[in-house]
Amino acid sequence: MADEKTQRRWDGTALFYDLLAHGAEKRWGPAKRALFARMRSGGRILFAALGTGLDIACFPPGMEIVAIDISPRMLARAAPRLADYPGRIEARQMDILDLDFPEDHFDQIFTACTFCSVPDPVRGLESLRRVLAPGGELAMFEHTGSRYLPFNWLLDMCNPLCRHIGPEMNRDTVGNVEKAGFDVVSVNHLFLDVVKTITARKPTGTPRG
Amino acid sequence: MEKRPYFIIGDLISNAAAAALAAWVASLLPTGWPMAVEMVAGMVLGMLAVLLVSPVFMLFFGALEVMVPTMLGSMLASMLPSMHPVLREDMAHMLSWGAGIGVGCWLFTQAAHFFVRGERRHG
Numbered sequence: 001m002a003d004e005k006t007q008r009r010w011d012g013t014a015l016f017y018d019l020l021a022h023g024a025e026k027r028w029g030p031a032k033r034a035l036f037a038r039m040r041s042g043g044r045i046l047f048a049a050l051g052t053g054l055d056i057a058c059f060p061p062g063m064e065i066v067a068i069d070i071s072p073r074m075l076a077r078a079a080p081r082l083a084d085y086p087g088r089i090e091a092r093q094m095d096i097l098d099l100d101f102p103e104d105h106f107d108q109i110f111t112a113c114t115f116c117s118v119p120d121p122v123r124g125l126e127s128l129r130r131v132l133a134p135g136g137e138l139a140m141f142e143h144t145g146s147r148y149l150p151f152n153w154l155l156d157m158c159n160p161l162c163r164h165i166g167p168e169m170n171r172d173t174v175g176n177v178e179k180a181g182f183d184v185v186s187v188n189h190l191f192l193d194v195v196k197t198i199t200a201r202k203p204t205g206t207p208r209g
Numbered sequence: 210m211e212k213r214p215y216f217i218i219g220d221l222i223s224n225a226a227a228a229a230l231a232a233w234v235a236s237l238l239p240t241g242w243p244m245a246v247e248m249v250a251g252m253v254l255g256m257l258a259v260l261l262v263s264p265v266f267m268l269f270f271g272a273l274e275v276m277v278p279t280m281l282g283s284m285l286a287s288m289l290p291s292m293h294p295v296l297r298e299d300m301a302h303m304l305s306w307g308a309g310i311g312v313g314c315w316l317f318t319q320a321a322h323f324f325v326r327g328e329r330r331h332g
Contacts, residue, residue: 019268027216027271143273148321154280161260188328192321194273 003070003095006119010051010071013166017052017074025054028141031190032058032112035141035197039063043107047089048096048114048128053078055112061086066106068094096124101131108132112141115176116167125180134204138182143195145170151192174198210323211274219270220315224282227263228311229304231255231283236290236297247291255287256280282314 013020036058039045047055050067051074059065064087069075072093082089094100096118109128118124128138146152155169162169174187174196182200189196211217235251242250259279267275286307290296296303 020264021272023267023269023275024272027274148325150281151277151318151321154277154284158260158276158280184331186328186330189326191274191326192277192318193325194277 003097003119006095006117007070007072010069010117011073014052014071014073014077017077018054021054028190028195029058031195031197032141035139036060036110038108038137038139038199039065039110040108044105044133046101046106046109046128046131048109048111050075050078050091053081056081056085056089059085059087059089063087063089065089066101067091068096068099070095097127099127099131103130104133104136105131106133106136108137108139110139113143113167115140115142115173116144116169116171121171121173121176122179125176125182129181129202132202134202136202138177138198138200138202140173140177140198140200141196142173142198143167143169144173144193146192146194148193151194155194210319210326216270216274219266220274220278221312223263223266223270223275224278224311224315225308226311227259227266227279228282228286228314229307230262231259231287232289232296232303232307232310233300234258235287236300236303238290240294240297244291248288251287251289251291252284256283259283278315278318279311281318282311285314286310 032055037060039060041062045063045065047065047067049069051069067089070093075091075093078091082091097120109132115121115124132138145155152170159169174184177184177198177200183203185199185201187196187198232255235255238247238250238254263276263279266279289303289306296306
């Protein structure tokens with residue numbers, strides 16, 4: 001059962017999302033392409049959350065990907081990009097907190113600017129861990145809080161306003177990945193320690209669930 | 210480090226304009242309050258104004274890369290009118306000071322980025 005409040009919020013943003021994200025996508029495109037180049041052909045890949053499909057332009061061609069998003073309106077706007085992708089993307093409306101996939105199902109999971117908005121990030125990451133195979137890779141492009149003054153202070157100050165209109169600005173996503181039971185492999189700081197890519201693995205021998 | 214001229218020029222324009230705007234908005238507050246009150250009130254007003262207009266810059270030049278230095282620049286520039294009341298009488302001078310603070314904050318952010326950037330291996 002999808003979180004209706006979150007779904008309504010993203011449904012409401014769908015119409016303007018491409019415009020709002022235009023500058024960021026232009027800036028982050030090369031870094032996203034480098035991260036998504038890790039996608040391995042022949043493996044089971046989950047992309048969470050697809051939004052209006054802006055990230056599809058950064059996917060390497062020829063992949064078979066399952067992509068989810070909580071918002072049906074976002075997915076409707078992603079349809080032309082899904083049709084144009086030179087590979088196969090199966091898009092499904094689904095809440096990260098309530099994934100309808102078997103345990104250990106995917107070999108790789110990718111996210112892009114997802115965990116600034118998932119209401120309970122640790123639970124969301126635990127949910128991804130459940131469906132990722134032991135030894136499988138989690139690769140994330142995220143923005144987070146900062147450890148450094150004055151940037152941490154600024155992001156904390158902006159957060160109460162920003163969280164009402166969009167994402168949280170000061171999350172410790174690397175810490176949340178660890179809390180959810182992943183082994184963090186590397187963190188690459190792209191702008192300060194705020195915009196970053198994170199790669200992590202689900203430990204082998206992890207108890208199911 | 211960002212090397213694409215489009216984004217470097219965009220960052221400079223965004224930071225200069227945002228901080229100049231913050232200084233101007235803060236200068237609209239009435240004078241005669243204790244300096245500390247004027248500084249805080251100016252800062253809140255200037256930062257709110259920049260928070261409202263920064264999405265325009267973000268449409269073209271990025272998200273956090275625009276937001277973080279412009280908020281820092283607007284915070285400092287909006288304290289200018291209370292610290293140098295004489296600038297209120299010369300708007301062009303105030304705006305150029307504001308823009309200079311904005312560019313300075315962008316340079317500071319770039320310097321911080323230089324030290325923080327790059328990959329960290331874990332485990």
